[in-house]
Amino acid sequence: MRKKNKSYLNHIKGLSCICKDTSYRCDQTIHSHHVKTIGSGGSDYQTVPLCALHHSEVHNIGRETFAQKHAIDWERAQMESLVGYIEMLETLYSDY
Numbered sequence: 001m002r003k004k005n006k007s008y009l010n011h012i013k014g015l016s017c018i019c020k021d022t023s024y025r026c027d028q029t030i031h032s033h034h035v036k037t038i039g040s041g042g043s044d045y046q047t048v049p050l051c052a053l054h055h056s057e058v059h060n061i062g063r064e065t066f067a068q069k070h071a072i073d074w075e076r077a078q079m080e081s082l083v084g085y086i087e088m089l090e091t092l093y094s095d096y
Helices: 006-013 053-059 061-071 074-092
Strands: 030-034 046-051
Touching: 006 030, 006 074, 030 053, 030 074, 046 053, 046 074, 053 061
Parallel strands: none
Antiparallel strands: 030 046
16 A cells, blocks of 8 residues: 655755765756656655656666666665655654
8 A cells, every 4th residue: 555645845845856976956846756657556755856857867767767866865765755754753842
């Protein structure tokens, strides 16, 4: 069963693109890219922030080629996004 969380996707869209490539500037529009596709049972929690340009590129050249080109560790990036979300929630609800 696919886990959906609109709040988490909005959190992802508020982050910076995970690509650190400085050869060109990222588009300012951030997308939540599903590391494991929705069609293969991926969850909203399995997403990372990519600008529109990089999001298009990953779909054009493929996940593995993109990861090699931009030195991306998908699992690490996904985990960092989750940790950031948990830390944000802890701050919001620290008084409860």
